[in-house]
Amino acid sequence: MKTILTGGAGFIGSHICRELLENGHKVLIIDDLSTGKEENIAPEAEFEKCDIRDAGALNKIFSSFKPDIINHHAAQIDVRVSAEDPAHDADINIAGSLNLLNLCAEHGVKKFVFASTCAVYGHASKLPTDEQTPQNPESPYGIAKLCVENYLRFFKSARGIDFASLRYSNVYGERQRIEKMTGIVAILCGNHKKGAKTTIFGDGEQTRDYVHCSDVAKANSICSEHLGAGGAGGIFNICTGKENSLNRIIDLLAEVSGKEVKTEKAARKSGDVDRIFLDNSLAGETLDWKPLISLKEGIEKTWKWARGN
Ligand SMILES: NC(=O)c1ccc[n+]([C@@H]2O[C@H](COP(=O)([O-])OP(=O)(O)OC[C@H]3O[C@@H](n4cnc5c(N)ncnc54)[C@H](O)[C@@H]3O)[C@@H](O)[C@H]2O)c1
Incomplete structure (x- = not known):
């Protein structure tokens, strides 16, 4: 087509x-x-x-x-x-x-x-x-x-x-811009590469899909x-249908990179959603689509890309 x-x-x-x-x-x-x-x-x-x-x-x-x-x-x-x-x-x-x-x-x-x-x-x-x-x-x-x-x-x-x-x-993933406020995985990887701290708003227990x-x-x-x-x-x-906290992302990034991820805490932003994860059954039934990349695998791929860019 x-x-x-x-x-x-x-x-x-x-x-x-x-x-x-x-x-x-x-x-x-x-x-x-x-x-x-x-x-x-x-x-x-x-x-x-x-x-x-x-x-x-x-x-x-x-x-x-x-x-x-x-x-x-x-x-x-x-x-x-x-x-x-x-x-x-x-x-x-x-x-x-x-x-x-x-x-x-x-x-x-x-x-x-x-x-x-x-x-x-x-x-x-x-x-x-x-x-x-x-x-x-x-x-x-x-x-x-x-x-x-x-x-x-x-x-x-x-x-x-x-x-x-x-x-x-x-x-999230490879080629997501790391120089601006985009996705948190890209921001974490970009800061981690430079050894800089990432600001976490709230306690890091907020979840996303x-x-x-x-x-x-x-x-x-x-x-x-x-x-x-x-x-x-x-x-x-x-979506994946799974919820993961920001703290889980930080732990996985530390695991795949082999070094501690530096963070600093700031007050939670007002209006921020505490939890969200979506149901992907309809895409599964109608399109026969399901996500294949686990969070750890995805963070490993993203980190490898960020390290080399
Ligand atoms: N990244 C996410 O988590 C996410 C989540 C939900 C939906 N989306 C949607 O996915 C799409 C792609 O997002 P992304 O994360 O790749 O962002 P991105 O900024 O990397 O991609 C957007 C692209 O659109 C181009 N663009 C912007 N304004 C334009 C204009 N006026 N005319 C022509 N081109 C223009 C940009 O140059 C860029 O290449 C967007 O529609 C976004 O709303 C992204």
């Missing part, structure tokens, strides 16, 4: 790109390189440096590449930035997504995979959280992702575009094949 992959120069997108290429897809990456890196782009993929807010430029790319499916990962991903400037977040994450959906309708592209997030649940009322759990996003980032899911429903019923929205839990990027990439390629074969789309949690 011919896939337009937005955000393919970023962390998760670069893993998806390789997975799609291995499965015989022709891939064109659209990325403005605002946080993505040119070195992340697989040489076998085509690349257009383009902002998803630029509908005219996107239209030209759709016309010449003639995609069968869109895999949309480009986004403003920083929750704090979304809180400081919700309009900026909405401009990229809502209006940019709408540009892609409008062009799908104009160019007859009938399949769309979207990178959503567990942030749509907010303080989830049910653990493990399944897709039916009420969504109460607390950040503009989560609000925008949920809003796009609603547009996807509209474009499916009004324009016949089938979609899969993949609600990721906390994704950490899923390795290679499992997420596989979920995307399975999902593309599934939609391509006429399978029904929908909304799927992509």
Whole structure:
């Protein structure tokens, strides 16, 4: 299939790109390189440096590449930035997504995979959280992702575009940026490499559902094949279904690196979720997907990568 992959120069997108290429897809990456890196782009993929807010430029790319499916990962991903400037977040994450959906309708592209997030649940009322759990996003980032899911429903019923929205839990792994406030595993590995302390907000017992990027990439390629074969789309949690504390991550990093991980404690941030882990049964039943990388294996891979970069 011919896939337009937005955000393919970023962390998760670069893993998806390789997975799609291995499965015989022709891939064109659209990325403005605002946080993505040119070195992340697989040489076998085509690349257009383009902002998803630029509908005219996107239209030209759709016309010449003639995609069968869109895999949309480009986004403003920083929750704090979304809180400081919700309009900026909405401009990229809502209006940019709408540009892609409008062009799908104009160019007859009938399949769309979207990178959503567990942030749509907010303080989830049910653990493990399944897709039916009420969504109460607390950040503009989560609000925008949920809003796009609603547009996807509209474009499916009004324009016949089938979609899969993949609600990721906390994704970690190789190529996640270590220089900025991104995922905690990347931050820990980056500081550990320099021998610097990582600030832990609260007692470290807060839990998350950490899923390795290679499992997420596989979920995307399975999902593309599934939609391509006429399978029904929908909304799927992509996660491990297991909760692990930050202290457990720190212990595992110490174990795989063979040295103590330096940390310092700070007051818990108000509004931080204590516990979240998601139910992945629906992705298992519908897509026949399950995560394969254990937390220890994933942290070992991430540490090896961080050490060499
Ligand atoms: N990392 C996680 O734990 C996680 C969890 C849930 C959902 N997601 C979603 O997965 C996707 C990928 O996230 P990531 O962690 O790989 O982040 P990332 O920052 O590494 O990737 C995002 C990519 O989008 C590009 N981009 C940003 N704004 C753009 C624009 N206006 N036009 C074109 N390209 C633009 C960036 O240059 C970057 O390459 C995002 O949609 C994010 O919301 C990530």
